[in-house]
Amino acid sequence: MxxxxxxxxxxxxxxxxxxxxxxxxxxxxxxxxxxxxxxxxxxxxxxxxxxxxxxxxxxxxxxxxxxxxxxxxxxxxxxxxxxxxxxxxxxxxxxxxxxxxxxxxxxxxxxxxxxxxxxxxxxxxxxxxxxxxxxxxxxxxxxxxxxxLGGPPAESRSEKLLRHAAALSAAPTEGELVAAAVCAARDVATLSAGVLVLADRDGHRLGTPPHGQFGGVAGIADQADGAVPGELESRIRAELTEAGPGALRAIVERVHRYGAGYTLGEAGQPPTAEYQPLAHAGVRTLVAVPLGPPDRGGVLLVADERLLYPDPTTVSLMELLAGHAWNSLDRLRTLDRLREQAISDPLTGLRHTGPFGKRIAAATPGRTALLAIDVDGFKTVNDTYGHQAGDQLLIGLARALEGALRQGDELYRVGGDEFVAVIEVNRPEEAVRIAERLTEAARRTGRTISVGVALPRPGESAELALRRADQALYAVKRHGRDGVRLAPA
Known part of the structure; x- marks a missing residue:
């Protein structure tokens, strides 16, 4: 040859x-x-x-x-x-x-x-x-x-979208998903700012990436890949935060009602009322696309302070990105909901036996107090008015007890009408005072409870300390109910 x-x-x-x-x-x-x-x-x-x-x-x-x-x-x-x-x-x-x-x-x-x-x-x-x-x-x-001839070809926008889609699918938390989505939007659209507006139970809010992390890359500055947000993005977030939830809702409603939209990059054209906060932030070019359903999803906003012309292909790519981001977000929310159901009592929403076992295993001797709580006369309510009435009683009582506890105190449902509170205190007397607040909260609902209090001794297992709290509780029952007793040290 x-x-x-x-x-x-x-x-x-x-x-x-x-x-x-x-x-x-x-x-x-x-x-x-x-x-x-x-x-x-x-x-x-x-x-x-x-x-x-x-x-x-x-x-x-x-x-x-x-x-x-x-x-x-x-x-x-x-x-x-x-x-x-x-x-x-x-x-x-x-x-x-x-x-x-x-x-x-x-x-x-x-x-x-x-x-x-x-x-x-x-x-x-x-x-x-x-x-x-x-x-x-x-x-x-x-x-x-x-x-x-200029070197190897640059990555096409569709190739970029494919690469970023893998990052969206791999995001383990909502914050990291937000970071990956806005990074992808900036990179694929070649615009300088990206923001997600998301719906939740309380209305609408700005999606927030983890502190110091953007685009799924922590601590790495790569402006060419859209990994680092610019000043415009910070101004947009500040303006939308100041404008409040009503402004976010107006943007979401507009985009979901009329569909994706984009500016023509022409000077002298005033924005509609919904986009005034963005204009105040310095936005001159904007692509806005719906994200998921209006009641659970939100909007993807991609912007720049330059007057540009984001052609329809750019909008189509942003719609594909928003669709993938929503699928990933919906998956994360579903997993979170399933995890919460797995560790929570479906009736009251309180944590139940599994998490409680882990919590008492970490109890600090002399500082962690266990409050065993039992509803007085609960069986009579069930027998007289039925289980539905008993369920409503437990739900109302759980909310009342939660409201009487301090920030950081934890309340668990460990049986039919049995609850346990785990609290951190400096002295046994402080635990007794909190238990008395619980009995007062129960009385305001029209019911009474009996509470036994125990602090784990040095070297004592949490299970044995809980048994002493139960013994103190039954001592309250024997002496007329509706009270508090501290287990002997």
Whole structure:
């Protein structure tokens, strides 16, 4: 085989290319005339190797994560890989079942830095020594032509959206999802600010990323990827916060009523009343798209202080992003709801036995007080008025007891009409006073309770301390109910 002719033919095809992608395709096409090998060129696009030209393969890998496969290894190391037997190389990525041999060479820029790889795979034995030299020479000339045409292609907006969608799906919390969504919006729309307005039980609020974290990247400043919000975004959040929930609701209602919208980037055109807070923040370009249903979702706002023209394609991409963000948010909320149901009493909403066991296991001797609480005469209510009336009594009583506790005190339902409060105190007398506040709160509902108080002793298990609290409670019962008793130290 005349390898000099191969080099001349491929080299001659490169000057006619007007883009880096066309240069890669011309090189692959010219090379394929001389060998039955499966040929591909992969260039670095953002954080992955993307196949930009290929021939002779049943299937190619469109993108390859960093350092994955033989191609990733070659790109990371900048060193050619000659693989006489692909079955013996654990990094081989199978393209077709009959491949036996592979040569992968780095495509480098004039400074010798890898910008991609040229990969050849054969299904029959081949003399690899001359092919290595040929592949390396061709890769060098292809790399020079790619750089002369401006370098590897930039990541397209649809490719960006696909990459960000993976970050949205992987977000473990709502805050991190908000961060990932606004980062994606800024990056894909090429605008400087992104804000999510979300509905909740109390109305509408601004979605808030975790402190110091944007776009799912903590502590990493990457303005080109939209990872860091600009000053405009801070002004938008400040203006919307000052305008209040009514302004947020007005924006959500407008966008959900009329659908996605965008500005034309023309000066001298006044915004509608709903968008006045944004104009006050300095917004001159705005894309607004609905997020989920109006009663549970919200709105994605992407903005810039420059007068731009976000074409309909940009709006369509933002609608796709908003749809994916909503699916991810709805999944997180569903998981949170299921977790809460798993650890909470469905009737009263209080935590129940499982979490209570963990809490008392962490009790501090001499500082943690356990208040065993029992509703006086509850069985009579059930027998006389029915279980529905008993349920309503428990719900009302649970709310009253919660209201009488201090911030940080915890109330659990551990049985039918049995509750336990876990509180931190400095002295036993303080625990007794709080227990008396609970009995007063119960009386205001028209019912009475009996409360036993115990503080775990040094070396005493929390279970034994709770048993002493129960014994004190039954001592109250024996002496007429509706009272408090401190278990002996």
């Amino acid at each position: 005349d390898h000099e002719r191969i080099i001349r033919d491929v080299t001659a095809s490169l000057p006619a290319a007007s883009t880096a992608l066309e240069a890669c395709q011309r090189a692959v096409t010219a090379l394929a005339r001389h060998t039955p090998a499966t040929i591909s060129v992969l260039l670095q696009v953002h954080d992955r190797l993307r196949c930009v030209a290929a021939t002779g393969a049943w299937q190619v890998f469109a993108t390859v994560p960093p350092k994955t496969g033989i191609v990733g290894r070659v790109h990371a190391s900048g060193e050619t890989a000659v693989v006489p037997d692909v079955a013996a190389d654990p990094d081989y990525l199978p393209v077709r079942p009959d491949v036996v041999t592979e040569i992968c060479v780095p495509v480098v820029d004039p400074a010798g830095r890898p910008v991609g790889v040229l990969d050849l795979q054969w299904s029959a034995p081949v003399d690899l020594t001359p092919w290595r030299v040929t592949a390396e020479r061709l890769a060098g000339r292809l790399g020079a032509r790619i750089m002369a």
